[in-house]
Amino acid sequence: MGKPEVALNDMEQVFLYGPLRDDRLRAVVLGCDRAGAPALLADHALLGEGAVAALAPHPDGSVEGLALALEAGLLERLDFYQRVCGLEPMTVGPGRSWGGGEGPLWDALAWGEVWAATVRATAGDVMRLFGRAEVAAVRVRYPLMLVRGGSRARAEREAGATAVRRAAAEGDLRIASQRQPYARFFAVEEYDIAFRQFGGGHSETVTRAVFLSGDAVTVLPYDPVRDRVLLVEQFRPGPFARGDRQPWLLEAIAGRIDAGETPEAAARREAVEEAGLTLGALLPVGNYYPSPAAKAEYLYSYLALCDLPDDAAGVFGLEGEAEDIRGHLVGFDALMQLMASGEICNAPLMLSVLWLQRERAALRAGAA
Incomplete structure (x- = not known):
């Protein structure tokens, strides 16, 4: 799976399909909002029923996607994410064929209902490792990272009651840095964090370690x-x-x-x-x-x-x-x-x- 070649003007036309058509996911991956133009890839079908989708040659098929131009830095972020998740990077141009495989046709509506929130949350964890970890090391953990992403998505949906306890507000937590010293079947994260105190103001910055195992x-x-x-x-x-x-x-x-x-x-x-x-x-x-x-x-x-x-x-x-x-x-x-x-x-x-x-x-x- 190759990395997209950057054009001489540091812009490259890419074709994004499947999950990356989702505006919120794409913003997490790129680190900014970037819209694209509707595009169609002929002679292909989009397969999959899980978190990702795969392109396969199909003589009577066509795949809806987005064409957009990205500069070198954004191309590197996109390439990192695609290779971690198993999405094939695609540059726009003649004489190319991509993908292969068998399976059910990818259903955008079903993905949105079942997977979208989990994949978006997981993308944030993946992109925090951009520039800090090798693709191969992150890719082998991606299925487990999806488990954690599901936990994040449920936590966001199921915000607990605050009749007695403090109702958290923006600015209550100040995260100075975040590390992941251990990541295999389970993971450990360390945070340098300051939190709002009951008497007013924030605590000093303290280091706290958390064991991650998923819901x-x-x-x-x-x-x-x-x-x-x-x-x-x-x-x-x-x-x-x-x-x-x-x-x-x-x-x-x-x-x-x-x-x-x-x-x-x-x-x-x-x-x-x-x-x-x-x-x-x-x-x-x-x-x-x-x-x-x-x-x-x-x-x-x-x-x-x-x-x-x-x-x-x-x-x-x-x-x-x-x-x-x-x-x-x-x-x-x-x-x-x-x-x-x-x-x-x-x-x-x-x-x-x-x-x-x-x-x-x-x-x-x-x-x-």
């Missing part, structure tokens, strides 16, 4: 007729690293929310992967930060009505992710004993069990 779901399957739940058990590196001699934990079904996925869809997918269960109604328990002092993780916890016969428990998990997950059918009274003994020792499950304790009578009456 996640937990779901506790409950059978109101048999009055029992299904718990999953697996090895957890967190307790192991703490020095806990019992690093196998009892938990609710849990997992990260994939890019382009809703929390509800993630809960149903994880139930199949971790327990082989098809869930019924999902009842929200709560949405919350489990450890906001140092983690950006945000959890969506549910209780799911479910049929849990005697053979519902087994050993599950995705082999490609080295998961080894054992299910346990636990009656309500035994569940409360596990809470009392401390054998249930993680916050999402404890919260869900207490919610079930409060709502149990109504759930059982509804099932009857």
